[in-house]
Amino acid sequence: MSAALAPVGPLPDRVVRDPVLLAFADQVGGQDAGPVAVQGGRTQWNLGGTADPAARLIRAPSGVVAFEPAEMTVQVRAGTTLDELDAVLAPAGQRVALQGLPAEATVGGVLSVGLSGPMRLGHGPIRDTLLQARYVSAEGLLVTAGGPTVKNVTGFDLCRVLVGSYGTLGLLAEVTLRTRPRPQxxxxxxxxxxxxxxxxxxxxxxxxxxxxxxxxxxxxxxxxxxxxxxxxxxxxxxxxxxxxxxxxxxxxxxxxxxxxxxxxxxxxxxxxxxxxxxxxxxxEWPGASPAAADTAVVALNRQIKQLFDPYGRLNPGRDPMSVPTTRTGQP
Ligand SMILES: Cc1cc2nc3c(=O)[nH]c(=O)nc-3n(C[C@H](O)[C@H](O)[C@H](O)COP(=O)(O)OP(=O)(O)OC[C@H]3O[C@@H](n4cnc5c(N)ncnc54)[C@H](O)[C@@H]3O)c2cc1C
Known part of the structure; x- marks a missing residue:
C-alpha cells in the first residue's frame, strides 16, 4: 500500500514568492530545526492531545490579502481572527461558513481542528469552505494545495487532508476560502x-x-x-x-x-x-459502545503522518485520532 503513495512536494508552477509567507517558512525552519507548533487564538489548544513543551511556539501571519466578492472567494492569512475576516466581508454582504465562534479563534486554528459546528446541514462540512491552502511542510517548504477557484480540483485533494489534521501534517500560512451571501x-x-x-x-x-x-x-x-x-x-x-x-x-x-x-x-x-x-x-448515543477509532483509519493516518512529517516535528503531542468519530449502527 505504501508503494502507491509518494512524499508530497511543491509543483514547479506553484512556487510562492510572497515575502510574508517566506518569513513564516523561515520561522518554521528546515527538517533539522526541531519541533514546532503554531498557536492561533488558543480556544481549542488542548484538543487532540497536550502540546509537547519542547515545541517552539510560533504564530501564522495575519491579514486579508484579497477579497473577490464577484468570485465569492477570499484569500486570507491563517493567523487572521474570524472577527477580522468578517469585518472585511460584511460590507459586501458576504461571510464565510465559520460562524458563532469565539472572537479570538483564527482561520488556521478553525481549519486545523476541522469541526464543522451545528450549521453543517445547510452550510456543508468545513472542508468544503477551503479552496486553496499554502502551508509550510516539515522540510520548511511552502507548498500550495488546491486552487483559488471553486472548480479547482485535479489529482489529490490535499486541502481535505489538512482540515482536521491539528497542524500535524503542515502549518497553514495562507488560505483561499469560499464565501457565502450573508442572510438577511x-x-x-x-x-x-x-x-x-x-x-x-x-x-x-x-x-x-x-x-x-x-x-x-x-x-x-x-x-x-x-x-x-x-x-x-x-x-x-x-x-x-x-x-x-x-x-x-x-x-x-x-x-x-x-x-x-x-x-x-x-x-x-x-x-x-x-x-x-x-x-x-x-x-451519549444509547446502546453504542464508547467511541473508538476504526483501526484501518488509524493505520492510514499514521501512514499519512509518516509521509508528510517523517521527522515528527510538526505539532508533536497532537493526534487527530485521539478525537475519534466512529460510525455506529442502530442503538
Ligand atoms: C461553525 C463552527 C462551530 C464550531 N463549534 C464548536 C463547538 O461548539 N465546540 C467546539 O469545541 N469547537 C467548535 N468548533 C471548532 C472551534 O471553533 C475551533 O476549533 C477553534 O476556534 C480553533 O481556533 P483557534 O485559533 O483558537 O485555535 P487554537 O486553539 O490556537 O489551536 C487549535 C489547534 O490548531 C492548531 N493550529 C492553529 N493554527 C494553525 C495553523 N496556522 N496551522 C496549523 N495548525 C494550526 C494548533 O496547533 C492546535 O493544535 C466550531 C467550528 C466551526 C467552524
Missing part, C-alpha cells in the same frame, strides 16, 4: 416535536438538532421565506429561542437515516444532541 434574516426555534416529520415539511433548514425530546431549528435566508418556514415550525409546536443548546462532550457519527427511525427509551432523552440530516451525535 435568521432565527432559532425550539420545542417538542417529531424531528423526522418536521424535517420533511421544511425547505432546507440550516440546522436541526434533537435531544430525544426537544427539537432546535435554525432558519436563515430572505425575510419572507424565513417567516413562512418559522410559521410552519410554530404550528408544529416550536417557539423562538436565542440559540442552540450546548453540545455535551463526546462526538460520534451514525447513518443519518438512523436518527429518523430510532425509537428511544425516555431515559436516554437529554443525554445527547443529534444533528438531524447529518448524523453527528454529541454526547
Amino acid at each position: 434574516a435568521s432565527v432559532w426555534l425550539a420545542g417538542r416535536a417529531d424531528p423526522a416529520d418536521l424535517f420533511d415539511r421544511l425547505y432546507r433548514p440550516v440546522s436541526m438538532l434533537w435531544n430525544g425530546a426537544e427539537v432546535w431549528l435554525y432558519l436563515e435566508g430572505y425575510p419572507d421565506d424565513v417567516a413562512a418556514q418559522a410559521a410552519l415550525a410554530e404550528s408544529a409546536g416550536l417557539s423562538l429561542v436565542p440559540g442552540p443548546p450546548r453540545f455535551p462532550a463526546g462526538r460520534r457519527s451514525v447513518p443519518p437515516a438512523t436518527l429518523r427511525h430510532v425509537r428511544l427509551d425516555p431515559a436516554h432523552q437529554g443525554h445527547f444532541v443529534a444533528e438531524m440530516g447529518v448524523g453527528v451525535v454529541h454526547g
Whole structure:
C-alpha cells in the first residue's frame, strides 16, 4: 500500500514568492530545526492531545490579502481572527461558513481542528469552505494545495487532508476560502416535536438538532421565506429561542437515516444532541459502545503522518485520532 503513495512536494508552477509567507517558512525552519507548533487564538489548544513543551511556539501571519466578492472567494492569512475576516466581508454582504465562534479563534486554528459546528446541514462540512491552502511542510517548504477557484480540483485533494489534521501534517500560512451571501434574516426555534416529520415539511433548514425530546431549528435566508418556514415550525409546536443548546462532550457519527427511525427509551432523552440530516451525535448515543477509532483509519493516518512529517516535528503531542468519530449502527 505504501508503494502507491509518494512524499508530497511543491509543483514547479506553484512556487510562492510572497515575502510574508517566506518569513513564516523561515520561522518554521528546515527538517533539522526541531519541533514546532503554531498557536492561533488558543480556544481549542488542548484538543487532540497536550502540546509537547519542547515545541517552539510560533504564530501564522495575519491579514486579508484579497477579497473577490464577484468570485465569492477570499484569500486570507491563517493567523487572521474570524472577527477580522468578517469585518472585511460584511460590507459586501458576504461571510464565510465559520460562524458563532469565539472572537479570538483564527482561520488556521478553525481549519486545523476541522469541526464543522451545528450549521453543517445547510452550510456543508468545513472542508468544503477551503479552496486553496499554502502551508509550510516539515522540510520548511511552502507548498500550495488546491486552487483559488471553486472548480479547482485535479489529482489529490490535499486541502481535505489538512482540515482536521491539528497542524500535524503542515502549518497553514495562507488560505483561499469560499464565501457565502450573508442572510438577511435568521432565527432559532425550539420545542417538542417529531424531528423526522418536521424535517420533511421544511425547505432546507440550516440546522436541526434533537435531544430525544426537544427539537432546535435554525432558519436563515430572505425575510419572507424565513417567516413562512418559522410559521410552519410554530404550528408544529416550536417557539423562538436565542440559540442552540450546548453540545455535551463526546462526538460520534451514525447513518443519518438512523436518527429518523430510532425509537428511544425516555431515559436516554437529554443525554445527547443529534444533528438531524447529518448524523453527528454529541454526547451519549444509547446502546453504542464508547467511541473508538476504526483501526484501518488509524493505520492510514499514521501512514499519512509518516509521509508528510517523517521527522515528527510538526505539532508533536497532537493526534487527530485521539478525537475519534466512529460510525455506529442502530442503538
Ligand atoms: C461553525 C463552527 C462551530 C464550531 N463549534 C464548536 C463547538 O461548539 N465546540 C467546539 O469545541 N469547537 C467548535 N468548533 C471548532 C472551534 O471553533 C475551533 O476549533 C477553534 O476556534 C480553533 O481556533 P483557534 O485559533 O483558537 O485555535 P487554537 O486553539 O490556537 O489551536 C487549535 C489547534 O490548531 C492548531 N493550529 C492553529 N493554527 C494553525 C495553523 N496556522 N496551522 C496549523 N495548525 C494550526 C494548533 O496547533 C492546535 O493544535 C466550531 C467550528 C466551526 C467552524
